[in-house]
Amino acid sequence: MRPNLLNRRRRRLKAAICASVTALSALGYVAAGHGAGGDNSAVTETPIKHVIILIGENRGLDHTFGVYKPKGGGQTISNILSKGIVNEDGTPGPNFALAQQYAVTPQGLYYIGAPGGAKTPYNTTTNLMPQPNTNGAPEFQSTGTPPFPTIAEAALEPDIEPAEDVLLTTGATGLPTGVLDTRVPGAGTLPAGPFMLLGPKITDDDYTGDMTHRFYQAWQQSDCSLANATRANPTGCLNDLFPFVMATYSATNKSEGNEMGFYNAEEEEASLLKTLADRFTLSDNFHQSFQGGTGANHFMFGTGDAGFWSDGNGNPATPPSNIANPNPKGGTINQYIADNNFSNCSDVTQPGVLPIVSYIESLPYGAEPNCAEDHYYMLDNTNPGFLPNGTVVPAVQGALPPSPVKTIGDALLAKNISWAYFGGSFNDAVILSNEAVAANPANPNLAAAALADPAHALGTAYCQICNPFQYATSIMSNAAIRTAHLKDTTDLIADIKNDTLPAVSVGKPDGLLDGHPQSSKIDLFEGYVQNILDALEANPRLKAQTAVFITWDEAGGYWDSGFIQPFDFFGDGPRIPLLILSPYTTGGKVHHSYGDHVSLLKFIERNWHLSPLTDRSRDNLPNPKPRPGDPYVPANMPALSDLFDAFDFASFNNQPYLE
Amino acid sequence: MKDSMIAPVFALGVLGALALAGGSASAQQFSADFVATAAGAKGRLYVANGKVRIETPDFPDGFFLVDGDAGSAWFVRPARRVFMEARQSTRLTRLLVPLDPDDPCGQWQAMAERAGATAPGERWRCDRLGGESVDGRETVKYRALSPRRRLHEAWIAPTLRFAVRLETEDGAVVALENIEEGPQPPDLFAIPAGYRKFDPQALIDRIKQSDVWVEP
Numbered sequence: 054m055r056p057n058l059l060n061r062r063r064r065r066l067k068a069a070i071c072a073s074v075t076a077l078s079a080l081g082y083v084a085a086g087h088g089a090g091g092d093n094s095a096v097t098e099t100p101i102k103h104v105i106i107l108i109g110e111n112r113g114l115d116h117t118f119g120v121y122k123p124k125g126g127g128q129t130i131s132n133i134l135s136k137g138i139v140n141e142d143g144t145p146g147p148n149f150a151l152a153q154q155y156a157v158t159p160q161g162l163y164y165i166g167a168p169g170g171a172k173t174p175y176n177t178t179t180n181l182m183p184q185p186n187t188n189g190a191p192e193f194q195s196t197g198t199p200p201f202p203t204i205a206e207a208a209l210e211p212d213i214e215p216a217e218d219v220l221l222t223t224g225a226t227g228l229p230t231g232v233l234d235t236r237v238p239g240a241g242t243l244p245a246g247p248f249m250l251l252g253p254k255i256t257d258d259d260y261t262g263d264m265t266h267r268f269y270q271a272w273q274q275s276d277c278s279l280a281n282a283t284r285a286n287p288t289g290c291l292n293d294l295f296p297f298v299m300a301t302y303s304a305t306n307k308s309e310g311n312e313m314g315f316y317n318a319e320e321e322e323a324s325l326l327k328t329l330a331d332r333f334t335l336s337d338n339f340h341q342s343f344q345g346g347t348g349a350n351h352f353m354f355g356t357g358d359a360g361f362w363s364d365g366n367g368n369p370a371t372p373p374s375n376i377a378n379p380n381p382k383g384g385t386i387n388q389y390i391a392d393n394n395f396s397n398c399s400d401v402t403q404p405g406v407l408p409i410v411s412y413i414e415s416l417p418y419g420a421e422p423n424c425a426e427d428h429y430y431m432l433d434n435t436n437p438g439f440l441p442n443g444t445v446v447p448a449v450q451g452a453l454p455p456s457p458v459k460t461i462g463d464a465l466l467a468k469n470i471s472w473a474y475f476g477g478s479f480n481d482a483v484i485l486s487n488e489a490v491a492a493n494p495a496n497p498n499l500a501a502a503a504l505a506d507p508a509h510a511l512g513t514a515y516c517q518i519c520n521p522f523q524y525a526t527s528i529m530s531n532a533a534i535r536t537a538h539l540k541d542t543t544d545l546i547a548d549i550k551n552d553t554l555p556a557v558s559v560g561k562p563d564g565l566l567d568g569h570p571q572s573s574k575i576d577l578f579e580g581y582v583q584n585i586l587d588a589l590e591a592n593p594r595l596k597a598q599t600a601v602f603i604t605w606d607e608a609g610g611y612w613d614s615g616f617i618q619p620f621d622f623f624g625d626g627p628r629i630p631l632l633i634l635s636p637y638t639t640g641g642k643v644h645h646s647y648g649d650h651v652s653l654l655k656f657i658e659r660n661w662h663l664s665p666l667t668d669r670s671r672d673n674l675p676n677p678k679p680r681p682g683d684p685y686v687p688a689n690m691p692a693l694s695d696l697f698d699a700f701d702f703a704s705f706n707n708q709p710y711l712e
Numbered sequence: 713m714k715d716s717m718i719a720p721v722f723a724l725g726v727l728g729a730l731a732l733a734g735g736s737a738s739a740q741q742f743s744a745d746f747v748a749t750a751a752g753a754k755g756r757l758y759v760a761n762g763k764v765r766i767e768t769p770d771f772p773d774g775f776f777l778v779d780g781d782a783g784s785a786w787f788v789r790p791a792r793r794v795f796m797e798a799r800q801s802t803r804l805t806r807l808l809v810p811l812d813p814d815d816p817c818g819q820w821q822a823m824a825e826r827a828g829a830t831a832p833g834e835r836w837r838c839d840r841l842g843g844e845s846v847d848g849r850e851t852v853k854y855r856a857l858s859p860r861r862r863l864h865e866a867w868i869a870p871t872l873r874f875a876v877r878l879e880t881e882d883g884a885v886v887a888l889e890n891i892e893e894g895p896q897p898p899d900l901f902a903i904p905a906g907y908r909k910f911d912p913q914a915l916i917d918r919i920k921q922s923d924v925w926v927e928p
Contacts, residue, residue, distance in 0.1 A: 110923055189921045196794070197914025205793040206908065263921070347923040434926045450928035488800065498928070500916050505828055508771060508787050508801035510912035516924035564924035572922030606923075 095470050095556065098660045099702055101635065102598035105545075106653055107560045107585065108354070108519070109578040110347065110569035111266065111609020114337060114628035117326065117575070119247065119614075121318040124331035124641030131337050131645075131685060133247055133315065133614055143249030143317050152246035152614060154182055154313070156297045159386050163269065163379040163405045165412060166278025167294065175245030175296070182245040183296040183309035185234040188262030189571040190226045199565055199573075200225050200260070209511060210565050212477050212542045213580035214587065220577050221565065224259040234262060234311075243310065245296075247612065250314045250322070257322040263571035264299055264308030266610035268345035268432035269379035269389065269405050271626055274298045274312075274610075275344070275617060279415050286616055287686060288416060292627070295612040301387035302379075312612045316575070325579040326632065328711055329603070334638040334699050338685050339631035340617065341607035342650035342671070343624040348434040348518035350606045354650035355460045355521025357670030359623050360431040360453055362395055365438070365445075367457030367526070369428045371397075375451060377432065378404035394433040398424035398622045409622055416619060418690040423621035423669060430623070434518050439529035440497065441479060441515065441539070442486035449496055455526040459666045461557070461654050462522050462538060470661050471555035473538050474522050475545035477563030477581070481512030514563035519606065542581075549588040554595060557657055560585060570609060586634075586710040597707045600635040600700075602653060618647055620671060620691050625649050636707040637700040645684035646694040647677045655695035740810065740873050741895050744888040748804070755804075757888065759874060760896040762810050770802060777901060780810040780819060783826045788903055789910075795903050796910040799827045807878055807886065813852055813870040820856060834859035841865075846877050849891075 119133040120143060133139045137148035155172040175182035194202045199221045201207045207221035226236065234240055236254035250261065274295045281289035295312040316322035318330075329335075342353040352360045362372040378391035390404070399422075401407040410422045424430070436452040439445060446452040465472040476482070482499070488506055489497035503510040522528045522539060529535055542562065548554045561567070568578030582603060589596045606629075613627035631648065651671040658665065658672060665672040677687030677694055741760040748755060753769040764778040774789040776798050785798035785805040798805045806823040817838035824830035841853040844867060851867035867877040872893075878886040919925050 191918070195911075195914050196908045197911035198918035202908070203793065205791065206910070208792045209910075348926070434923065436926045436928060446928075452928070496928075500920075503912055503916055505800040507796040507799060507910060507912040508774075510915055513916050513919045514922075514924060518926055519924065564919045564922040567922070567924065569922045569924075572918055 095468065095661055098662065099697075099700065100598065100637070100705075101600045101660055101700075103554050103556055103558070103595065104600050104602065104657060104660070105554075105558045105560060105585070105589075106602045106604070107582055108351070109562070109575075109581075109603070109605045110567035110573065111263075111607060111611070112568060112575060112605050112630065113608030113611035113613040114339070114615060114630050115247070115613045116315045116608065116611035117323055117630050118318055118330065118335065118337070119315040120249075120320070121327065121330065121335075123335070123643045125643070128641060128643045130335075130643045131615060136614060138614060139247060139249070139315075141319055143251060143315075143320075145244060145246065149244070149246050152313075152612070153293060154245045154296050154612075155293050156180060157294065157387070159381065161381075163273070163381070163389075163408060165272045165276065165408045166280065166289070167276055169280070172293075177242050177244050182243065182313075183300040184240055184243055185237050185248070185310045185314060186262050186308075187226050187228045187230050187232055187234050188264070188308055188311065189230050190260035190262050191224075192227065192229060193225050194222065210563075212562060212566055213577070213584050217580035217583065220258065220574070220580055224574055226260060237314070243313075247313045247315050249317055251317050251320055257316050257575050260574055261314065261570050262308070262311045263569070264311045264610035265302070265306055266346045266607060267392070268343075268349065269377060269392075270298050270302050271344040271610075272409055273302075273379075273387075274612075275626070277412055277617070277619065279412070279417075285683065285686070287690075288617060288619055290617040290619075292612060292614065292617075295610070298387065299610070301385075302389050303392065304385075304388055308610065311570070312610050314611070323575050323579065325576075325583060325711070326603075326630070329632050329634060331641045332639060332708065332710070332712070333635070334633040334640075334642045334644050336631040336633070336644040336646075336648060336699070337628070338615065338645050338647050339604065339629060339652070340615075340647075340649040341605075341624065341626040341629050343607070344626040345432060345607070346434050347516070347606050349431055349623070350650060351519045352431065352458075352521050352524065353623065353671070354606075354653065355462070356458045357651045357654050357666050357672045358458055360435075360456050360458055360524060361425075361428040362431070363454045363457065365454040369425070370454075371427075372429050375435075376403075376429065380404050394431060394435050395429040396432055397427060397429045398422055399426045399428060406622075413619055413622060416690075420620055420691050423623070425669075432623075437517055437520070437523040437529075439523055440486040440490065440499075441482040441517065441523065442490070443529050443532060443535050444486060444490050444497065447495055447497075453524060455530065456524040457526060458524070459670075460522055460525050460528065461657060461666065462525070463527050464658070464663050464666055465557055465661070466534065468661065468663060470557065472557035472559075473540050473544070473548075473555045474520055474559045474561070475540050475542050476515050476520055476561050477542045477566060478511045478513075478515040479539065479541040480543070481509040482515035482517075483512070484509045485512040511563065514565055516561060516564060516567070519561045545585065546588050549585070549592055549595065552592065552595060554599070556661065568605075583711075590710060593707060597636055597705075600633065600638070602656075603630075603632040603634070604650070604653075605629040616685050618687070618690055618692075620674070620693075633696065633699050634710060635700065636705045637702050639704075639706045639708055642699075644696070644699040646679075646696075646698055647685065647687050647692060648694040648696060652694050652696050655693065656697065659695050659697060740871075742872060742874075742891055742893040743896060744891040746808070746886055746888050748886045749884050754889075757808060758896045758900050759810065759872075760898070760901060763901040764808055764810070765900050766802075766804050766808055768802065768804060776802065776805050777903065778805050778809055778823070779901075780823075783822045785823065785826065786903060788907065790904070792910075793904075793907050794910040795907050796912065800829055803880075804886070807864070807866075807875065810873050811868055811875060813868050813873060816854055816866065816868055816875070817856055820858075824858065830859055847889075849876060851876060
């Protein structure tokens, strides 16, 4: 039976700590503490002395907040409810056709922006939309992995509070993997649009099937062409090929129709996130910065740029393998020839490159592919060239060679501003790395190390590709820097308690808590967030100076109805939620200014008086200027918010995060 | 404090039992503190009938159980009510084992094989270096070389049939202190009823389905 999470949380929440409504001087306040190898007393542009950026996995805006009504007076939101695509109860709304999904007849080469005449609408009879399936979600409880049979066993995970351990015991599908997900009401005959993940057999506390979310697939799903452009959608991305691409790009992929699933926040799904949106600020125009998946999006977040294959000394080189060719195999509808990770997008003769470059260059504003000559860019998940303990990964493993791309960590180091990346299960991952290298220096194997050391097996759940700093030579090759700035989630909690929180903190949960479909659940990410917010709540002086940004790496393949502003070959992609928690962002507001992951870099850079990272990084883009009557499409594209306009620094309210 | 359970009368009884058993490796009973330089704090050790319980500050949420006769080693986490194979989680389970003072390499080799640290059949080599006194206790010093060319030296007390001091080639030292001979409660060496066995393979399989794992 589904626990009533919000009520349970409300019951157990500590007594709210009264906050005085006292304005802080922007210039007169100096933060205490000295964390993560730098100075916390740097002069800031605003009263915000600390930012904590928490990044979950694989949830889109409409997927999470599609059925959400803003709490703040006069606030509006762009979602599938406000557009009439669905009703408040999640059933198809009067404008359901706006979300119509299509199939495409076979084309000779890879495409984005499918020819209109080649598209056929899915329906419920002759051309059924691919339906949701369980694709890898756990069928049963297991002693070795969530969902565990008992709460005691769930205590394996240190990064949620004990009262939340129950979430690691629930949500098994009871269905085999890779079959029609009959828990979804109507599964098997769902119409060709979004469907609700809520019913007698399914809630946000259940594991659901995953879906592919890779670079070339994502561009194709977005279906962008200037032939489709309108005033409200001047980039012409229709977002109408989501299930089709999943069903056709591979002979073996079983993602099928999961892309169209959404939660209903008005029915207490993702209830903690909804409460935060009700009390603080939610962006409805924030985007994943890279089309595709985890590694590239985190890399863009950390650098404002894409990673590329190099000789290990910073010089671009051709990868020995793993070069993409998304052109269709002969005789197939859309099956990619080589679903690989790297492309040299400066060369339009390379497979898959020309359609995207042509589209970018056709946009009615100054977008450029931003593809340097002879650079093979990392488009999909590729391990960093360093292990968590700083060991250079042997070439045989195909990791991205040590990267020269400048990170925000480098910029903060140069100004002696404290910062740290706090990765879930990082400490265990370092131990496993040490053991793996000792066991086999020529080919260290962390999974084998985990089997040899079960007590530290959770180290496999640390996300290497999520840590943009783990790619960087400047950070990983210097043991003093590495150990000072790469830490564990438990260190984040300790730093909050001990008043040693760095100026800039990035928090990433491990794989059990990151909210990723199939391997985690959205309420587990909520549990991770709550653990950190409760720690902050217990330190009201620190909390008063801290902005917490909660976002996701990408939409994970989930469909979204929002506008997309492409900047370059790499992105943007669909909308993802961004919650902004601070004493200056209260009131249940919705922020509409266009942003993506790099907006978080821009916020840091403006607040701590840093320059853009490089002359090609996206943080050089100006802030958006509003277009009359449309807060979503910047009048001065390409433009990217630094999020300052989400804050009202004249109004201070250090209210509890939750009530 | 479990030391309070030790009484001279029981110790005498144990000595008698040892004599009856002909001095088998499984007959020694004692408790001790141990200092491991890597841990930086004292741990606690209990030995009885060929079984060892190791409580080390490196693993504050559990303890290790070693059965020298069975060649098994477990890590037990009481708060989670689970146990798991210790394998290579700590080398203490391979070194702090009951030993034959005349041929200690047999036990070290068996435990290393069980932990997967040594391939089956790979031979250890032990060189007897002679007798030495450690904290007033007579010992026999050995130098041991594993098949992977890892070296350690051990001072083995024949009366305990246990190493009271170990030095590994990386400079780590494990030294027993406050040794108290006497019978130990049997439940110290048992996995409590109802505990489940944790399988790391299932966890790894689940993780491999998420984005945090990219197969090398």
